[in-house]
Amino acid sequence: xxxxxxxxILFYMVSCKKEAEIKPVVKSVDTTYTSxxxxxxxxxxxxxxYTFYKNSLTQKxxxxxxxxxxxxxxxxxxxxxxxxxxxxxxxFADHNIPLSKGVDKKFGTRxxxxxxxxxWSTSFMWDGGVNHxxxxxxxxxxxxxxxxxxxxxxxxxxxxxSFYKKKFKEAFGVETITDQKLLHALAQFTSxxxxxxxxxxxxxxxxxxxxxxEQQGYELFKAKCANCHTEPLFTDYSxxxxxxxxxxxxxxxxxxxxxxxxxxxxxxxxxxxxxxTYPYMHDGRLFNLEQVLAFKSSGIQDSPNLDPSLKNGLNxxxxxxxxxxxxxxxxxxxxxxxxxxxxxxxIK
Amino acid sequence: xxxILVAASMFMSLVYQVSYGQTYMKIHKxxxxxxxxxxxxxxxxxxxxxxxxxxxxxxxISIDLSHKFGMMNEQTLAIxxxxxxxxxGDTMTFSKFKYFISNVKFKNADGMxxxxxxxxxxxxxxxxxxxxxxxxxLPAGTYTQMEYTMGVDxxxxxxxxxxxxxxxxxxxxxxxxxxxxMLKAEGTYLDTxxxxxxxxxxxxxxxxxxxxxxxxxxFEGATALTVTKDQTSTVGVEVNPGLLWHSAPSVKEVNMIHxxxxxxxxxxxxxxxxGFFANPMYSFKVKSVK
Numbered sequence: 001x002x003x004x005x006x007x008x009i010l011f012y013m014v015s016c017k018k019e020a021e022i023k024p025v026v027k028s029v030d031t032t033y034t035s036x037x038x039x040x041x042x043x044x045x046x047x048x049x050y051t052f053y054k055n056s057l058t059q060k061x062x063x064x065x066x067x068x069x070x071x072x073x074x075x076x077x078x079x080x081x082x083x084x085x086x087x088x089x090x091x092f093a094d095h096n097i098p099l100s101k102g103v104d105k106k107f108g109t110r111x112x113x114x115x116x117x118x119x120w121s122t123s124f125m126w127d128g129g130v131n132h133x134x135x136x137x138x139x140x141x142x143x144x145x146x147x148x149x150x151x152x153x154x155x156x157x158x159x160x161x162s163f164y165k166k167k168f169k170e171a172f173g174v175e176t177i178t179d180q181k182l183l184h185a186l187a188q189f190t191s192x193x194x195x196x197x198x199x200x201x202x203x204x205x206x207x208x209x210x211x212x213x214e215q216q217g218y219e220l221f222k223a224k225c226a227n228c229h230t231e232p233l234f235t236d237y238s239x240x241x242x243x244x245x246x247x248x249x250x251x252x253x254x255x256x257x258x259x260x261x262x263x264x265x266x267x268x269x270x271x272x273x274x275x276x277t278y279p280y281m282h283d284g285r286l287f288n289l290e291q292v293l294a295f296k297s298s299g300i301q302d303s304p305n306l307d308p309s310l311k312n313g314l315n316x317x318x319x320x321x322x323x324x325x326x327x328x329x330x331x332x333x334x335x336x337x338x339x340x341x342x343x344x345x346x347i348k
Numbered sequence: 349x350x351x352i353l354v355a356a357s358m359f360m361s362l363v364y365q366v367s368y369g370q371t372y373m374k375i376h377k378x379x380x381x382x383x384x385x386x387x388x389x390x391x392x393x394x395x396x397x398x399x400x401x402x403x404x405x406x407x408x409i410s411i412d413l414s415h416k417f418g419m420m421n422e423q424t425l426a427i428x429x430x431x432x433x434x435x436x437g438d439t440m441t442f443s444k445f446k447y448f449i450s451n452v453k454f455k456n457a458d459g460m461x462x463x464x465x466x467x468x469x470x471x472x473x474x475x476x477x478x479x480x481x482x483x484x485x486l487p488a489g490t491y492t493q494m495e496y497t498m499g500v501d502x503x504x505x506x507x508x509x510x511x512x513x514x515x516x517x518x519x520x521x522x523x524x525x526x527x528x529x530m531l532k533a534e535g536t537y538l539d540t541x542x543x544x545x546x547x548x549x550x551x552x553x554x555x556x557x558x559x560x561x562x563x564x565x566x567f568e569g570a571t572a573l574t575v576t577k578d579q580t581s582t583v584g585v586e587v588n589p590g591l592l593w594h595s596a597p598s599v600k601e602v603n604m605i606h607x608x609x610x611x612x613x614x615x616x617x618x619x620x621x622x623g624f625f626a627n628p629m630y631s632f633k634v635k636s637v638k
Binding site: 053055125129131133135141142150152155180256 | 505506507508509510511515516517519521523524525526527607609
């Protein structure tokens with residue numbers, strides 16, 4: 001029986017050999033780049049959520065994503081790019097404005113989030129409506145209040161562009177640009193925006209130490225804040241009502257889940273580079289860290305699903321608030337906001 | 349012998365796995381399709397027949413969908429043509445009607461399965477070529493049923509950017525709440541002498557909102573399906589989207605759905621599984637096999 005099975009398999013194998021050859025996996029043209037280019041896993045971070053499954057990370061793919069991120073070709077009228085509202089010097093948040101303007105010159109309703117360590121993120125957007133890093137750009141690309149495009153039109157525009165035809169071929173070996181490859185390239189760039197070299201990381205690695213005030217802030221932080229802003233990514237990726245209002249105009253995560261228990265809940269943002277990403281909260285209503293700490297300390301408004309950890313406010317003295325702020329500034333990563341790898345590409 | 353086996357293994361992988369309560373030999377073809385042959389129930393003679401047909405005798409199946417409306421499928425559904433719903437009495441004119449059929453496999457009389465690789469089909473009433481689902485190079489023989497899924501399986505809803513029928517350029521994806529729009533029906537209806545618009549975008553791939561439905565189309569009797577060498581067997585199927593409103597309220601009461609939830613589920617699955625995605629008898633009816 002077994003012999004017969006082998007014979008059948010062989011018969012099948014040999015005969016189908018001619019009809020369908022296995023296509024070679026197309027690799028990036030420049031192998032010297034790809035051999036040294038890899039995902040930089042910080043030693044104090046957990047394994048990333050995004051695994052580049054079916055989207056192998058290459059230098060060419062990353063560079064293509066970088067070009068696209070900075071190119072207004074992705075907007076309806078070529079007026080704005082991803083980088084318009086996600087600027088490197090601000091930790092890839094907007095230029096210190098609460099809300100951002102799209103192609104229709106109207107403001108959106110939520111603060112453009114800072115982009116970093118996205119490969120660890122389990123969901124995207126303030127309400128977590130997006131479930132995968134590759135499909136996140138669909139929101140800003142197609143929202144009429146952001147880049148205002150359609151995916152079909154973007155694919156047509158890119159296929160007419162000789163520069164991108166060449167770049168996509170180099171990165172993915174494709175003659176025709178698809179929405180999938182566009183999204184893959186953007187994911188290669190955004191997932192590589194890794195910030196892991198703040199003073200905090202140096203202290204954790206034993207290379208330097210906190211000042212007494214920073215150390216006091218760190219102890220307070222661990223006691224009062226780290227339950228949600230969990231180290232080392234400084235978020236637990238959960239959704240919480242932080243008591244900004246008792247009656248939410250923006251229902252937050254409820255929009256996605258249709259569950260009234262999720263009313264007014266928004267994703268816990270990372271606090272890395274928080275010094276550069278002001279203003280704060282989902283609608284950018286608080287302009288500096290002093291306001292945020294004062295609010296968390298004594299401005300919390302009660303409602304049925306207010307996060308239990310904030311029920312009576314954090315009750316921090318002025319001195320304690322200052323200490324926490326001093327600690328938060330140790331999360332500023334100047335090698336991140338100054339990394340030339342992430343900067344606007346100069347020459348096309 | 350050993351050398352040839354190694355060479356052979358490059359072109360196909362062989363695994364044994366238990367499914368449907370039987371042990372199957374699974375053969376992955378290079379074009380993406382898969383054959384599953386039940387090991388226990390088939391004798392050596394059947395094996396040699398199957399293997400011979402795999403190689404020497406292959407044919408095609410075309411599933412031709414024609415869309416109907418009405419209790420007895422007596423109205424033809426086409427873009428821009430008014431139809432009347434038999435239960436609700438609504439006069440509706442569709443400007444758009446699209447839905448996904450996925451994960452197609454055919455079962456033959458010996459219990460063998462032929463499974464299409466990358467099996468996602470976007471049926472679009474405005475695109476005649478999308479109404480013929482074409483399956484190539486099946487081993488010759490008698491096929492008793494087609495198993496398929498209405499909608500897009502949950503895996504592809506959570507796995508990032510896709511291509512082909514699942515490309516976002518097909519406008520069947522919710523950006524703000526990741527997931528496929530598995531059925532889109534848009535158009536106008538008559539409400540007391542006035543034309544009003546309806547927009548139904550149905551989806552939902554998990555939990556209580558799941559509308560993804562596995563179902564079976566049977567070929568028997570007058571519609572027995574035989575695949576013959578180098579021939580295409582054409583199965584004529586009548587599709588009746590009127591079943592979207594079997595359990596759901598009149599379009600005059602609900603004229604818009606744009607996210608997963610109870611309302612979408614009522615249209616797709618219906619009470620007692622009598623909605624368009626689930627109805628075992630009437631939503632997809634095999635009419636002829638040629």
